[in-house]
Amino acid sequence: MAKRCMINREIKRAKLVEKYAAKRAELKKQMLDMSLPAEQREAAATKFHALPRNSSPVRMRNRCELTGRPHGYYRKFGLSRNKLREHAMKGDIPGLVMASW
Structure with a gap:
């Protein structure tokens, strides 16, 4: 049996991923859109990097x-x-x- 805290950590990560999924997708879309000015793309990147690390689906196990x-x-x-x-x-x-x- 895994430690209870590790299981709870994964549950917490899943909630964060779900909460920030739309915001992450929107900011990623803005960062990769070359039709936008460089300043706007850079601002989107700054906001994207300010999101919690555990809101990334890659960190789930x-x-x-x-x-x-x-x-x-x-x-x-x-x-x-x-x-x-x-x-x-x-x-x-x-x-x-x-x-x-």
Whole structure:
């Protein structure tokens, strides 16, 4: 089980990403628009860099839904490899069959 503070940090980051998504997109659009004057693009860049670092979606980390484990994460299931294996053995995941030969 991951530390509770790490899981809470990821939740906080997700909220910040959602809150600033529109503002970040607008400022990025202004920064890359070459039809605008250089001063206006520079002002947009300054505002963009003033946004919180954790509002960037790149800083988010995928974590297991059950344990919060950051490594060995399967996007398709939202679980880490350990919990995916446990649930597959129990038959809790429809359509998933463990390989045997």
